[in-house]
Amino acid sequence: MPRVVVDVMPKPEILDPQGEAIVSALSTLGVSGVTSVRQGKRFELDVDGDDQTALERARDLADRLLANPVIEDFQVRLDGGPREVGAQ
Amino acid sequence: MSARIGVVTFPGSLDDVDAHRAVRIAGAEPVALWHGDHDLRGVDAVILPGGFSYGDHLRAGAIARFSPVMREVVDAARRGLPVLGICNGFQVLCEAHLLPGALTRNAGLHFVCRDMWLRVETVRTAWTSGYEPGQEILVPVKHGEGRYVAAAGTLAELEAEERVVFRYARGNPNGSFHDIAGVCDASRRVVGLMPHPEHAVDGLTGPSVDGVALFLSVLTAHV
Numbered sequence: 001m002p003r004v005v006v007d008v009m010p011k012p013e014i015l016d017p018q019g020e021a022i023v024s025a026l027s028t029l030g031v032s033g034v035t036s037v038r039q040g041k042r043f044e045l046d047v048d049g050d051d052q053t054a055l056e057r058a059r060d061l062a063d064r065l066l067a068n069p070v071i072e073d074f075q076v077r078l079d080g081g082p083r084e085v086g087a088q
Numbered sequence: 089m090s091a092r093i094g095v096v097t098f099p100g101s102l103d104d105v106d107a108h109r110a111v112r113i114a115g116a117e118p119v120a121l122w123h124g125d126h127d128l129r130g131v132d133a134v135i136l137p138g139g140f141s142y143g144d145h146l147r148a149g150a151i152a153r154f155s156p157v158m159r160e161v162v163d164a165a166r167r168g169l170p171v172l173g174i175c176n177g178f179q180v181l182c183e184a185h186l187l188p189g190a191l192t193r194n195a196g197l198h199f200v201c202r203d204m205w206l207r208v209e210t211v212r213t214a215w216t217s218g219y220e221p222g223q224e225i226l227v228p229v230k231h232g233e234g235r236y237v238a239a240a241g242t243l244a245e246l247e248a249e250e251r252v253v254f255r256y257a258r259g260n261p262n263g264s265f266h267d268i269a270g271v272c273d274a275s276r277r278v279v280g281l282m283p284h285p286e287h288a289v290d291g292l293t294g295p296s297v298d299g300v301a302l303f304l305s306v307l308t309a310h311v
Contacts, residue, residue, distance in 0.1 A: 010192075014237060015263065017197045065154075068147055068183065070190040071237060 002051045003079035004058035008067045009040035040072075044079065051078055091116040091307050094131035096161070096177075098123040098152050102139035103174065103286060110286040111135070114303035123155040133170040133214070133306045134161055136177025138230075138284060148191065148233050149179035158184055170214035170277045170306050175231055178270070178280030187273055187280045188246065189238030195263025199232040203295040204283055206269050207257040210250045214277040214309035218301035224257050225298035227283040234282040236264040236271070246271055254281050277309070 010016045019037040026034050043066050047054035059076045067074040093111045095118050097104045108118035119131050123141075128134065142151035152158060158180070165171045165186050173181035181187045194200060203226055208219040219225070238246070243265055246252055254270035262282070270281025285299030 014192065015195060015235075017193050017195055021197055065150065066146070068150070068190055070182075070188075070239070071192055 001046050001048060002054040004045045004047055004054050005077050005079050006043040006045065006058055006062045006066050007040060007075045007077075008043070008062070008072050009038060009074070011071055011073055014071050041066075054078070091132045092119050092130070093117070093303070093306070094119045094121045094128055094134040096121045096123065096134065096136050096157055098139070098141035098155065098180075100140040100143055101137050101176070103137040103284065104139070106284075106286045106289075107135050107137040107174070110289045110299065110303045113289050113300060114307060116303070116307055121157055123152070123157050125157045126160065128157075128160050128164055128169075131169075133172070133309075134164070135286075136161070136171070136173040136180050137286070138175030138177060141176055141180065144176075144233075147179075147183070148176060149181075149183040152176075152180045153183040162186060165273075165275075165278050168275060168277055170309055171279075172215050172302065172306070173278075173280035174284055174286060175234070175282055178282055179233070181278065181280045186278050187271055188242045189236055189271065191233050191282065192235045192237055193233050194231070194235050194261070199230070200234070200261040201228070201230040202261070203227070204229045204259070204261055204269075205257040206254045206281075206283060209252045209255050210272075212250065212276055213253055213272045213279050213305075215272075215279040215302050215305050216253055217308060218305040225285075225301075226288065226296040227285050227299055228287045228295065229261050229283045231262070231282055234262040234264065236262075236266075236268040236282070238265065249274070251276070253279055254283070 018039045022037040062074045111118040256267045288294040288299035
């Protein structure tokens, strides 16, 4: 059964206050050189069917449920497989 | 016969009881609707109350959008039924695509709980016809994810069509674009806002009674 990974990230133009909080926490820790952090979500879906069908179903679910396309971009790929662009 | 206003309770709704009370104070009859309901019991309008429906899992409002009652609400709204989404209800309406844009984490990351002044930017909606244009009202705000964002084109459209219904008038608590506290759809019958007018209906418990006019407005919208 294919495992599909869906990565969801806030769109670049959307403020990510959690990422900014992590950057300031890093400086409190004495860590330097990390200038930007963006926080997103990773979903792992075990899907019936062949790889192509699983990818298509995951892409549909990402668009309808896992991501909110108003504020988030997503990428869909097979676990361990090459990274594939799922949405702009 | 008084108007019947449905109030939806999702698992995790918190402010449904106050919404019932606000409807009663306005002289209408509140009708309890459950998230699993497949019909709206012939109500004249629907309120989606505040809270944390389905624990805010995934994103606020993202799971509630797929509940059976929301299928009915979306259909009815497209036929012209007035719908009001308050706080989590606003988030649900955005997730259901009845309203444009999205609500994201407050810019300062803090949960904000305080009374805020809002300016009523348009009285041409089913829920604000009882206000004066430009009237400032004092209503409680309490949310962690109330920062209204939308694409630049969407914001321009909202402003051009005067669909920004409420704006924070004296300070922006969450970093919302254009100080937006509430918007409406193109039909002007679906309104969502982050602040809580249902908590401003009784001088004993609220900072004002400025919220009552929302619940009165919808009665005239329907008569």
